[in-house]
Amino acid sequence: MKKINLVLIFCFACFLTNAQTLYSTNNGQVSFYSDAPLEDIQAVNKTVASIINADNNEIAVQMRITDFDFPNKLMQEHFNENYLESEKYPTGVFKGKFKEALDLKTVGTYKATAEGTMTIHGVTKSVSIPGTIVSNGNQLKLDFKFPIKLEDYKIDIPTIVFNKIAEVVDVTGSMTLIKK
Known part of the structure; x- marks a missing residue:
């Protein structure tokens, strides 16, 4: 836990130089849904940390994998122990920049694509994530949706399941x- 907090503090400190315009949260929500022939699987994490630097359009998102909550606790246990190996790989991280020239300090609704790297299960991949940002000047409402291919992050699915x-x-x- 201390290690995760140190990483967050370091990431946030990188943004804090030169009196920049920053927006942040520690209670963002990320969920996933797996539509499979025999069973649908879904989980939600409501303690996602994120920071956006409105001056240079950089974004960072970090979450603890064990914070995903499943309706079925046995699924949650298997997810953490067998698939994501949460003890070995405790966090998921995205670091990137919006590819569009956005003025997030100005009130408005913006279509945006964040391009950068995502690290899950110890594997870092380049990704492009589309979304929408609504700014009222004092806060940003960020919504996004994208697919993840499990094999890209070396998440093995046993043949039995x-x-x-x-x-x-x-x-x-x-x-x-x-x-802030």
């Missing part, structure tokens, strides 16, 4: 970031 877990899961996020 192959029909219960989709090879591609849909990830959805929603967070309100407050100006």
Whole structure:
């Protein structure tokens, strides 16, 4: 836990130089949904940390994998122990920048695509994540949805449960970031 907090503090400190316009949250929400022939799987994490630097359009998102909550606790246990190996790989991280020239300090609704790297299960991949940002000047409402292919992050699906877990899961996020 201390290690995760140190990483967050370091990431946030990188943004804090030169009196920049920052928006942040520690209670963003990210969920995923797996539509498989035998069973649908879904989980939600409501303690996602994120920061956006409105001056240079950089974004960072970090979450603890064990904070995903499942309706079925046995699924949650298998997710953490067998698939995501949460003790070995405790966090998921995205670091990137919006590819569009956005003025997030100005009130409005913006279509945006964050391009950067995502690290899950110890694997870092380049990704492009489409979303929408609504700014009222003092806060940003960020919504996004994108697919993740499990094999891209070396998440193995045992053949015994192959029909219960989709090879591609849909990830959805929603967070309100407050100006600091």
